[in-house]
Amino acid sequence: MLTLGIDIGSTACKAAIIKDGQEIISRGLIQLGTGTIGPREVFALVLSNAGVSREQIKRVMVTGYGRFTFEEADSQKSELSCHAKGVNFLFPTVRTIIDIGGQDVKILKVSSRGLLENFVMNEKCAAGTGKFLDVMARIVNVRVDELGEIGLRATEEVSISNVCTVFAESEVISKLSANVRIEDLVNGIHRSVAKRVSALAFRNGIIPDVAMSGGVALNKGVVALMEQELKTDIMVHPDCQLAGAIGAAVLAYEELIKDKN
Numbered sequence: 001m002l003t004l005g006i007d008i009g010s011t012a013c014k015a016a017i018i019k020d021g022q023e024i025i026s027r028g029l030i031q032l033g034t035g036t037i038g039p040r041e042v043f044a045l046v047l048s049n050a051g052v053s054r055e056q057i058k059r060v061m062v063t064g065y066g067r068f069t070f071e072e073a074d075s076q077k078s079e080l081s082c083h084a085k086g087v088n089f090l091f092p093t094v095r096t097i098i099d100i101g102g103q104d105v106k107i108l109k110v111s112s113r114g115l116l117e118n119f120v121m122n123e124k125c126a127a128g129t130g131k132f133l134d135v136m137a138r139i140v141n142v143r144v145d146e147l148g149e150i151g152l153r154a155t156e157e158v159s160i161s162n163v164c165t166v167f168a169e170s171e172v173i174s175k176l177s178a179n180v181r182i183e184d185l186v187n188g189i190h191r192s193v194a195k196r197v198s199a200l201a202f203r204n205g206i207i208p209d210v211a212m213s214g215g216v217a218l219n220k221g222v223v224a225l226m227e228q229e230l231k232t233d234i235m236v237h238p239d240c241q242l243a244g245a246i247g248a249a250v251l252a253y254e255e256l257i258k259d260k261n
C-alpha cells in the first residue's frame, strides 16, 4: 500500500512515497516554495521517480506553510506533527528535534512513538533561519550548499555582532572590505546561527538523543557549531530536509489503517 506526503515550505517543496508505512520508495525536492509551481512539480516528480500513477497512491497528506493551497491531498496536518513523525521514522531514539527551515526554527520534544509533546519556535525574525544563511551566501558570493564545507575550513572565527539580518548584512559587507578570509567569515556567520538556535533550544530543555531536520541540517558547519553550543552529539539523516514529507506519508498510512479498523 503506497502513501504520499508532501511538504510545501517557504523556500522548497519536498515529497516522499512510502510503502506499507515502512519503506521510502521515492523522494522529490523542488527549490521553489509556496505560491509557485513547486507543489505541482514536486508531486509529479515524486510519482515519476517511483514510476507510479496518482491512482496507485492510497492516500496523500500535505503539510508545511503552504498546505492550505494544495488541492490534490486527501488530508493535511501541521509541520510540527509531521516533522515529529518523520524524524521518529528516520531515528526512533530521538527525543529532541531541532528543525531549521527557510523561515523558522522549531525545537520539538517527541515521544518514543513520534508524537509531539511540546515545542518552542523563533519569533518572526530571520535570525537563525535558512533565510539568514541564504542572504549571507549571496553576499559572500557562494551557493548556500557550499557554506558548510567553507566554514569547516576556517582557522579563526570572525564574530558577527548584529543579530538582525539587515544589520548583519552590512556588517558582513564591511568585514569583506576589510579583507578577512571568507572561511573565517562564514564560520562567524554559522556561529551566529548556532548561538541563536541553541538559546532557543535551551529554553525548551535538551533530552537526548538529539537530531536536526530541515534544509539547514545539511550545513555541516552549522551542525558542528550546534554540537559545540549544546555540548551534545546531533544526529543528521541524509533525508533530514524531507522529514516533514516523510512524516506526512507515514501519518497518511496510519490514517488508512485506522479507517480500516
Ligand code: ADP
Residues within 6 Å of the ligand: 008, 009, 010, 011, 012, 013, 033, 064, 100, 101, 102, 103, 104, 129, 130, 131, 133, 134, 144, 145, 146, 148, 213, 214, 215, 216, 217, 218, 219, 241
Ligand atoms: P522550508 O520548509 O521553509 O522551505 P527547508 O527545511 O527546505 O525550508 O530549508 C530551506 C533552507 O535550507 C534554505 O533556506 C537553505 O538555507 C538551507 N539549505 C537548503 N539546501 C541546502 C543544502 N544542500 N546545504 C545547506 N543548506 C541548505
